[in-house]
Amino acid sequence: MDRIANIHILTKRLIVMTFVSVLIFSAIFGLSYFFSQRFMMTWAGFLCGIVGGFVSIQQRIKTVSDEELTLLTRSWFPILLVPVFGGVFSLVLYCLFLSGIVSGSLFPVFYIPVPSNSIPDTDFMINLFTQTYPLTGPDFAKFLFWSFVAGFSERFVPQIISNVVQKSSEQSNPADRKSDS
Secondary structure, eight states, X not given: OOHHHHHHHHHHHHHHHHHHHHHHHHHHXXXXXXXXXXXXXXXXXXXXXXXXXXXXXXXXXXXXXXXXXXXXXXXXXXXXXXXXXXXXXXXXXXXXXXXXXXXSTTSOOEEOOOOSXXXXXXXXXXXXXXXXXXXXXXXXXXXXXXXXXXXHOTTHHHHHHHHHHHHHHHHHHHHHHHHHO
């Protein structure tokens, strides 16, 4: 097959898979809203990460080699792998937002319930999953945007993780040096 035919095949697959993914995760989001309201932000972020992954693949189609293009048109697995990583990276980024490791005016701020006891219990965990939301509309939009970016740019979240690990080791090294002296 020629390159243009392979690009058309791959584009059709991406459109179908994006539509099916959006449909499935929108249904899960809707069900969680109507029945338990748990993990709603998780599902919304995961969906945006998946869509970001699909858009990223579509953007890169024209630059892949003919061999890679042929491989992509013969198998569904490589096409699904990038969006799934995008969804996972969006969940990691969500955890980084909630923990405060990533913060600033460009990033969303969340309302997180406070445990009623000094030791978190089951009620706190239920509240954490049902009552953790962005504080404002702009914070919600920031959350969706950064979730999409986490899926679109496959190096974004791993770079944040590397930076956090590096800063953490730099902060622990001075103490190690003092104890070695």
